[in-house]
Amino acid sequence: MNAIRRIPPGLIWVAPALLVLATLSIYPLLYLIKVSLTDVHGFTIAYYARLFHDRLFGVAVGQTLLYASVALALEFLLGLALALLVDSLAHGRALIRVGILAPMLLPPVVAAVIWRLIYNPEFGVLNGMLRQLGFNTASLTWTSGRLTAMLSVILVDVWEWTPFFFLLLSAGLQAIPAEPIEAARVDGAGYWRTLMDVILPLLKPTILLALLLRSMDLLRIFDQIFILTQGGPGSATETLSLYIYRTAFRFSNFGYAAAMSFIALTITMLAARGLMRLMRLR
Amino acid sequence: LLLTGCSHGTADKTLTLAVNAGPEGSALKAAAREWGELRNTRIEVVELPYSNLFEKESLDLQSRTGAYDVIMLDDPWFPKLVADGGLTPLPREPDADFLPSCLSVCRHPFGSQTFYALPYVGNSQLFFYRRDLFEKYKLSAPDRWEKVLNAARTIGAGERIYGYVMRAAPGNPAVADFMPLLWAFGGDIFDAKGQPSVASPEAIEALRFMIELGKSAPPGYAGFNADEVSAHLLQGTAAMSINWPAWIAAMDDPSKSKVTGKIEFAPMPSARAAGVAELGAWLVAVPIASQHRDAAFDFIYWATDAGQMTQAAQRGNPPTRRSVFQSPDLVRTFRAFPAQLAALEAARPRPRTAQWNEIENAFGVGLSQANSGAISPEVAMQQANREIAAILERGK
Numbered sequence: 001m002n003a004i005r006r007i008p009p010g011l012i013w014v015a016p017a018l019l020v021l022a023t024l025s026i027y028p029l030l031y032l033i034k035v036s037l038t039d040v041h042g043f044t045i046a047y048y049a050r051l052f053h054d055r056l057f058g059v060a061v062g063q064t065l066l067y068a069s070v071a072l073a074l075e076f077l078l079g080l081a082l083a084l085l086v087d088s089l090a091h092g093r094a095l096i097r098v099g100i101l102a103p104m105l106l107p108p109v110v111a112a113v114i115w116r117l118i119y120n121p122e123f124g125v126l127n128g129m130l131r132q133l134g135f136n137t138a139s140l141t142w143t144s145g146r147l148t149a150m151l152s153v154i155l156v157d158v159w160e161w162t163p164f165f166f167l168l169l170s171a172g173l174q175a176i177p178a179e180p181i182e183a184a185r186v187d188g189a190g191y192w193r194t195l196m197d198v199i200l201p202l203l204k205p206t207i208l209l210a211l212l213l214r215s216m217d218l219l220r221i222f223d224q225i226f227i228l229t230q231g232g233p234g235s236a237t238e239t240l241s242l243y244i245y246r247t248a249f250r251f252s253n254f255g256y257a258a259a260m261s262f263i264a265l266t267i268t269m270l271a272a273r274g275l276m277r278l279m280r281l282r
Numbered sequence: 283l284l285l286t287g288c289s290h291g292t293a294d295k296t297l298t299l300a301v302n303a304g305p306e307g308s309a310l311k312a313a314a315r316e317w318g319e320l321r322n323t324r325i326e327v328v329e330l331p332y333s334n335l336f337e338k339e340s341l342d343l344q345s346r347t348g349a350y351d352v353i354m355l356d357d358p359w360f361p362k363l364v365a366d367g368g369l370t371p372l373p374r375e376p377d378a379d380f381l382p383s384c385l386s387v388c389r390h391p392f393g394s395q396t397f398y399a400l401p402y403v404g405n406s407q408l409f410f411y412r413r414d415l416f417e418k419y420k421l422s423a424p425d426r427w428e429k430v431l432n433a434a435r436t437i438g439a440g441e442r443i444y445g446y447v448m449r450a451a452p453g454n455p456a457v458a459d460f461m462p463l464l465w466a467f468g469g470d471i472f473d474a475k476g477q478p479s480v481a482s483p484e485a486i487e488a489l490r491f492m493i494e495l496g497k498s499a500p501p502g503y504a505g506f507n508a509d510e511v512s513a514h515l516l517q518g519t520a521a522m523s524i525n526w527p528a529w530i531a532a533m534d535d536p537s538k539s540k541v542t543g544k545i546e547f548a549p550m551p552s553a554r555a556a557g558v559a560e561l562g563a564w565l566v567a568v569p570i571a572s573q574h575r576d577a578a579f580d581f582i583y584w585a586t587d588a589g590q591m592t593q594a595a596q597r598g599n600p601p602t603r604r605s606v607f608q609s610p611d612l613v614r615t616f617r618a619f620p621a622q623l624a625a626l627e628a629a630r631p632r633p634r635t636a637q638w639n640e641i642e643n644a645f646g647v648g649l650s651q652a653n654s655g656a657i658s659p660e661v662a663m664q665q666a667n668r669e670i671a672a673i674l675e676r677g678k
Contacts, residue, residue, distance in 0.1 A: 050676075053672075056644075120510070120513075121500065121502050122500060122513075122514070122517075122519060123513065123517070139501055141501045141502025141505070142502070143505055144501075144502025144504060144654075145502055145505075146504070146654040146655060149505065229451075229505060230452060230453065231452055232452040232453075232504065232505050232647075232654075233450070233451065233452065233502075233504035233505045233650050233651070233653070233654040233656075234452060234647055234648075234650045234651030234654050234656050234657075235647050235650075235651065236654070238647075246643060249337035249340070250639045250640070250643065251639050251640040251643070252340055252362065253640075
């Protein structure tokens with residue numbers, strides 16, 4: 001009876017949530033770690049040791065970080081610019097918002113299929129338009145080009161997910177009270193000064209949230225690249241998720257895929273933590 | 283009892299099939315419905331795209347769920363699926379009418395007399411070329427790779443179209459289009475001792491030739507898959523390619539093709555060695571965890587007999603039986619059948635190893651990189667050789 005009394009009363013109320021968390025998050029994570037440390041003979045660290053010698057794993061990690069950082073920067077800057085622009089309009093804001101949000105409403109697979117058709121060097125609309133404008137498109141192969149493939153897949157991501165930043169930052173802008181902005185203007189601050197010293201600091205929590213959510217999503221990019229390039233040409237657009245998928249489901253090597261997944265999770269957590277620290281410094 | 287009596291004529295068991303979403307799977311699906319009516323059995327078909335079919339089947343066979351009673355599988359998957367112990371040996375040997383090349387990929391171990399599958403679709407690569415342009419430029423039939431290169435340059439210069447088009451996207455596409463060149467130049471993936479040999483002078487020369495041929499191909503071919511290659515042929519913007527029989531019908535279909543009746547189909551060109559196509563047969567097999575094994579075997583023997591295979595051929599599937607290939611009615615309807623039979627008889631399977639998917643991926647990345655100009659043929663092949671050796675070592 002005393003033992004029951006010692007249980008903090010709040011624990012009973014959060015127990016169902018803790019149970020769900022343990023079942024859906026903690027157990028799969030522990031299972032992942034177990035699979036990554038076990039082979040047919042028992043305990044092993046061979047899968048983690050292999051990571052150091054696997055050239056393609058290094059390429060995939062590097063390219064995932066490149067993809068995520070470039071796409072994140074472009075999406076944030078464009079999303080912010082669009083949010084500020086639309087917020088400053090006197091009329092038609094609702095209609096423009098719907099138009100800007102449209103790409104985000106498409107399933108990523110559908111968006112990738114559309115862009116695969118657009119990028120086709122011979123029959124695609126992009127090179128067709130450029131040819132109409134008088135450009136020589138003979139060497140513009142977009143997703144098939146060694147130097148253009150990564151840029152092409154990043155552009156698709158920017159096209160689809162800039163609206164995400166736009167949506168969150170627009171909501172953040174609307175939540176900013178008018179008084180500080182008016183006070184700054186009365187004090188003679190110009191638009192740039194007001195933006196840097198008043199609007200952005202007040203928008204900081206929203207920016208942090210948007211960057212966090214999007215960076216976690218970008219680090220596990222899979223569907224668009226799977227449809228657009230399958231990681232090619234060569235390994236020019238190979239990313240970690242794609243490599244993990246292939247290792248698990250094409251090569252049936254679940255132990256090594258689990259080890260890579262654990263590293264991917266660690267990278268995502270470190271990136272998220274770094275981002276939070278960076279925002280706290282300002 | 284009354285209810286049981288009333289249910290006379292309704293199926294009391296269900297046969298579940300996993301099939302490829304495509305023409306090959308459609309024919310098997312239609313056959314299964316017909317068989318289901320004959321045997322009073324309910325048929326459930328799980329249709330999956332090629333890229334997902336292997337993973338679903340592999341997971342099902344490894345965990346012995348018994349989700350499928352019959353599976354359709356591409357022949358390079360067979361060594362992996364059978365090595366995992368997930369397939370049931372056939373109760374009786376297939377008859378002698380099946381083509382030996384198609385039967386060879388149903389045996390485990392390779393070359394033994396134990397069969398675990400029946401060949402359903404007789405796929406092997408063919409060489410597609412524009413007969414009208416060959417006649418226009420007085421070029422002889424492309425039966426050697428030097429002639430192919432020469433014709434690609436001549437047609438490319440004279441017609442302002444691409445002389446050749448190929449797949450060089452990483453993985454299966456690049457490897458599939460390279461294998462006929464590798465074999466024709468006297469190379470192979472493994473030597474007689476089973477060691478990787480893709481860094482051999484013959485293999486490097488074959489890759490150099492592929493890249494030379496690539497100069498007559500559309501820019502960006504290092505990212506091409508079957509869709510892009512066939513689109514170029516259908517639109518008349520390329521004159522030659524290696525392709526698969528599934529595209530033959532589209533070439534002569536006016537709603538899809540601008541080159542109807544102009545494409546000729548031939549066996550693979552030769553070089554130092556005779557021309558050899560890559561085999562890509564579709565097989566049907568019964569998982570060991572199937573709850574209806576007798577019915578499943580009854581179905582796969584029925585679906586692959588000569589009568590049913592003739593019907594499947596009429597639905598567009600290349601057969602695996604000699605008698606069906608030589609049927610005068612079918613030869614009249616399908617003009618490519620003689621070339622298909624010749625290619626299929628000489629076709630070689632991909633190496634029979636359970637690690638083929640991983641080897642093909644490593645090899646294909648190197649080939650694609652070399653074709654995109656990222657690395658030289660020598661570096662690509664040495665890198666691939668090292669990686670294939672490491673994969674084999676891990677598999678021991």
